């Protein structure tokens with residue numbers, strides 16, 4: 001954690017990384033495959049709470065235990081998916097302090113006269129982008145967007161919002177904006193082109209899609225599934241401990257509501273992923289509590305296909321610019337986060353290393369710290385880039401195959417839900433995707 005001393009004093013959290021467990025006991029339990037407690041996870045994440053800083057030898061022992069567990073659970077295969085990111089809009093008034101993806105929605109109004117770097121896509125534009133990417137061989141379109149005030153679930157919801165008296169609803173009529181994003185249902189129908197797998201509608205977006213109504217999350221996700229939604233990104237989770245959320249994203253739904261939304265998605269037959277966004281104001285106790293909430297959720301639902309640790313990219317975010325944090329997680333913290341995720345989440349098979357967040361070299365290193373998935377091609381990636389990420393926007397299948405092979409692991413193309421896999425035969429390449437509805441093995445880029 002990289003919190004300025006001044007800010008840290010103000011952030012007097014109730015939960016602190018203090019336990020009555022010992023590091024050695026916790027590591028012994030991890031090696032033996034016993035289910036870990038929150039106290040165990042704190043000991044492993046800190047390499048012992050009884051001492052300052054991370055001990056390099058202890059850290060290596062945690063990483064070794066996680067790597068051994070990874071080999072037991074999923075073997076030597078490293079998976080990836082051919083996917084496209086199509087984010088519909090950057091218009092958002094939620095004001096999360098870790099985010100630089102959004103632009104004030106006011107700037108998008110027809111006559112605002114404000115220059116801004118953001119965008120909104122109509123459903124027709126989304127459809128064209130997905131159709132083009134489908135021809136290149138993608139399997140999945142992942143779509144996560146700002147909470148545009150004109151967004152409604154569907155026409156019925158739009159009418160409810162138009163006639164609502166409540167000025168606190170974060171709603172403005174679509175006619176007010178230079179570009180109308182359409183409804184969520186229209187965007188889902190547009191992006192659901194030709195058997196592509198549509199991965200969209202985080203719990204936060206689902207909340208936006210029911211504001212001003214008494215509709216349940218089941219109702220909302222049910223309508224979205226009918227419109228073509230196939231699975232739900234478990235993002236917007238950040239840290240699932242409310243005392244942290246109150247600092248970094250006070251405008252967002254709380255922990256219980258995030259969990260309720262994922263359970264609802266599960267109940268209508270949608271798979272989900274799960275994430276943690278760490279390395280800002282939280283401490284190791286919060287990280288461990290978050291892992292426990294994800295494991296409990298998976299015990300109840302069984303729908304979480306992968307866990308994705310996301311290291312906070314601090315540059316150009318309000319948290320950094322306002323001096324609340326001085327940086328993100330250290331490399332040691334990143335490696336321990338991956339390793340302890342693998343050891344703690346005994347009911348989630350896949351742990352992802354994100355090359356967007358860690359870069360190629362460190363991303364590959366994470367494959368020996370407990371991770372077994374190397375994300376995807378990501379034909380367009382705006383979110384991390386706008387927060388100051390440095391690692392580019394796209395990796396062709398050939399890049400992924402070469403990188404995975406270079407560390408002695410087996411490259412495997414997968415479907416979003418990991419139920420379909422294709423081991424890539426190494427014949428010198430170049431390699432292209434084969435699992436997408438229109439994929440025939442042709443490389444995606446020259």
Ligand code: SF4
Pocket residue numbers: 092093094095096099100101102145146147204249
């Ligand atoms: S994280 Fe999402 S909800 Fe929060 S400000 Fe950014 S775009 Fe808006």
